[in-house]
Amino acid sequence: MQKISSLVSQPLYSVAAIRQIEQQAAAALPAHTLMQRAGLLVARLALALAPHAELIWIACGPGNNGGDGFEAAWHLHQWGKNVVVTWTGLPCGKSELPPDAQASRQRALAAGVVMASEPPLGFDVCIDALLGIGATLDPDRPGSALMQNWLDRMHASPAMRLSVDIPTGLQADTGAIPFKNATKSIAFSAYPACARGLFTLSLLRLKPGLFTASGRDSAGEVWLDDLGVSEADITPTVQPCAWLLGTDRTHPPLRTQSAQASHKGSFGDVAVVGGESTAASHMSGAALLAASAALHAGAGRVFVALLGDAPGLSVDPEQPELMFRAPDALDMAHQVIVCGCGGGEAVKSVLGNVLSTARQAVLDADALNAIAMNPRLQAQLKARKSLGYSTVLTPHPLEAARLTGMTAAAIQADRLGAARQLAERFQCVVVLKGSGTVIACPDQLPMVNSSGNALLATAGTGDVLAGMVGAFLASGMDDFQAACSAVFVHGHRADSWACNMPHQALTASALAKWQSL
Incomplete structure (x- = not known):
């Protein structure tokens, strides 16, 4: 796991490329492996950033991003932390979660992780595991009002916030916030990230939307973990769509290194x-x-x-x-x-x-x-x-x-x-x-x-x-x-x-x- 800084340039990948990487990696690993790795890393980073947190609220959504949240809740609970999970439930027309997310939810339930219908009062840390890179918070879609309510509570709270993969409401490819109540979303912040304790753990690869348009305000301090999936594990046809520009790719003129004459x-x-x-x-x-x-x-x-x-x-x-x-x-x-x-x-x-x-x-x-x-x-x-x-x-x-x-x-x-x-x-x-x-x-x-x-x-x-x-x-x-x-x-x-x-x-x-x- 690494903290992203301006010292080193980093490749940025589109959602389509991330999907290919994810599919290729999953095909070579036992079922549920990537989600287990992701949940463990989310839990570790949350503890590293807030080691003395007494109450952790994890908001889980109806897909694999929510599965990462359930998996993180299991680990934090096993480590003796007071964890409360709220879950949006399944969207209309769906009878169950994706298989990996369902397995993580069942494991959390079996371990006794507290499940609640409302966010707890006085939480020290909130983890946004509502929607990942493949979903958009559409205010006209059933369930979005509940998610928006939870996002509003996160936004209003002084507690540290950690987003799983990408802040809910932010488009991974563009950094845009393409829905009606943008000013109320957790993906919109009028305050400096350092003052509000905003963090994002990007999984597998970095997304361009984290670093342009509304991305930098939304994501705060960005961390990355490739979940053990190296460049050698994916086909060469999967290429970045852009680069995050760092010091190593810039060369300001230095007079002191020029010829004396x-x-x-x-x-x-x-x-x-x-x-x-x-x-x-x-x-x-x-x-x-x-x-x-x-x-x-x-x-x-x-x-x-x-x-x-x-x-x-x-x-x-x-x-x-x-x-x-x-x-x-x-x-x-x-x-x-x-x-x-x-x-x-x-x-x-x-x-x-x-x-x-x-x-x-x-x-x-x-x-x-x-x-x-x-x-x-x-x-x-x-x-x-x-x-x-x-x-x-x-x-x-x-x-x-x-x-x-x-x-x-x-x-x-x-x-x-x-x-x-x-x-x-x-x-x-x-x-x-x-x-x-x-x-x-x-x-x-x-x-x-x-x-x-x-x-x-x-x-x-x-x-x-x-x-x-x-x-x-x-x-x-x-x-x-x-x-x-x-x-x-x-x-x-x-x-x-x-x-x-x-x-x-x-x-x-x-x-x-x-x-x-």
Whole structure:
């Protein structure tokens, strides 16, 4: 059993792949073996996390997830713990539980485990064994109201919660919560996982939904056990659908490891095009944030080309290292162009030239909105790969929705699928920002970022990320590696800030300069 952290990247498997692994393993083992292993592990983890718990409530559902709960109850009871099990009963049309779940329930009953119709009062630990990866909490289905009531009680309680395989109500493939009362589900939490004691034990393999969309808030601290089923036990055709991105797959530029005979040109040029200023509005701050981030992420030289009619800056007194140029004075063919941060309407006047000239480009914010509205720009964007150019798009869900013609809710309902769709459509790397940022490109498995926290939910942090991607591209990384590394480091800076500067807000300007400790 291992605790999942951001140190090591991990493969993520779809529900369909998990089913294949489960079937292949079960066929090679005596009946009931996998459930017995799962129940024992759930019981062990519950005791390890709450060794002094006096009353443990286990909510069991009508399938094999409930069977895991019955099996865990048997072990905890045998170890002298005060355990109370509530069971939903069988759904309409079913006369009995699946065979393994039925065997575990009978074993718990025979051992004298307390079965109750209502959750006990004053429980110290609750174990969510209601629905697993193959079921959805449908409010119109018989029995769902009872499960929802129990979930509400778990949510309202300060007790530690351990979910078996996946939190009830969360889709394993997407991290979405696809039912009406989402805000009341245990799969929805407005509080930090560390404060509420939320844990999930993922069985056999990790699921992508645990790490993106609502997954990270729902699952809390994730643990994994493969139930003794190694890669050698399954056919090679069963492959992951994505990877959880960890430190081991990121490579931030390190100046200290570069040759002594280096100069500023050795580390690449980044030019930020954006920051529209007009008589009515000034958005130069977004461009300056991106430029600052590129500077502090290791770019050798950083240029800023501000857009608009109003007089722009000629120097930033806070960062005199930044060099200001007119857009038409940039050498776009030999610079990494970060375009769109605060670009407003003016970005449309330069975007065509950026797409046709810049060999390496990061497109963000208003550049993405302009592309979404212009088929000609879309065609230019797609053609860049055939020219051997590198492109990274960094949309948030609403910008991704505009690019695909979907709604932001639809994007969030399947973040992995949406990122892959965008990457295929425009033949480039896509960074779909949000909780569990997804990095996708046409010829590789997507990555789901494991770093970051809610401190990033503030204005300007997206501009900082765009600048960092630009700097990593300038260092010589390919587009996918640069995007993965920048996304992870961006999130890791927020994690480091939370540890080292507790209770202090993280601004985008501080994020651009913060060096993770």
